[in-house]
Amino acid sequence: MSQPIAAPFRQQLLDLVARIPPGRVMTYGQLALLAGQPGAARQAGAVMHSLKDSDLPWQRVINAQGRVSTYKVGLGEVQEGLLRAEGIEFDDAGRCDLSRYQWWPDENAANIAQRLL
Numbered sequence: 001m002s003q004p005i006a007a008p009f010r011q012q013l014l015d016l017v018a019r020i021p022p023g024r025v026m027t028y029g030q031l032a033l034l035a036g037q038p039g040a041a042r043q044a045g046a047v048m049h050s051l052k053d054s055d056l057p058w059q060r061v062i063n064a065q066g067r068v069s070t071y072k073v074g075l076g077e078v079q080e081g082l083l084r085a086e087g088i089e090f091d092d093a094g095r096c097d098l099s100r101y102q103w104w105p106d107e108n109a110a111n112i113a114q115r116l117l
Contacts, residue, residue, distance in 0.1 A: 005043050009035055013047050016105070020060040023086045024103035025096065027064045034105065049073060059083055060103075066095040 012035035020026055028048070032040035044061070051058035052075060059082040063069040068080045080090065088096050 005047060009037055009040070009043070010047055012036060013044055014051075014056060017048070017051070017056050017058065017061060019105060020057055020103055022057075022060075023088060023101070025060050025062050025066075025083070025088065025098070025101050026103055027098070028061055029064055030102070030104075031061055045069075049075075060086075062096070066098045066101075068094065 013031055016026070016031055016034055026034075028041035028044040029039075032038065032044040035044070037043065041064075048058045048061045049070070059079045062079075062083075068076050068083070070076045070079045080094075083096070084090070088101055090096050
């Protein structure tokens with residue numbers, strides 16, 4: 001049985017997702033790390049799944065391989081289509097180039113995260 005997601009963690013995730021610019025992505029693990037819960041990628045994914053009917057850009061959060069991982073819940077084509085409409089390109093294996101499209105809120109966060117990853 002999964003643990004409930006703490007309200008402060010959820011709010012930090014929502015605040016970060018709201019800041020991801022069009023045409024850029026973050027990974028579930030990256031989002032969890034920056035929200036203060038390293039290793040909580042699955043919990044971040046659960047929160048993103050709950051946003052499918054919201055105005056927040058949930059589609060800009062993908063897995064660490066650069067792939068859309070919402071196909072199993074019926075949202076993969078929608079998510080990939082939204083990302084393509086923002087200019088994100090996927091290769092034949094369904095991956096986007098994270099070195100090109102991954103977004104970090106600022107340089108300090110990227111440097112800290114790279115040391116932790």
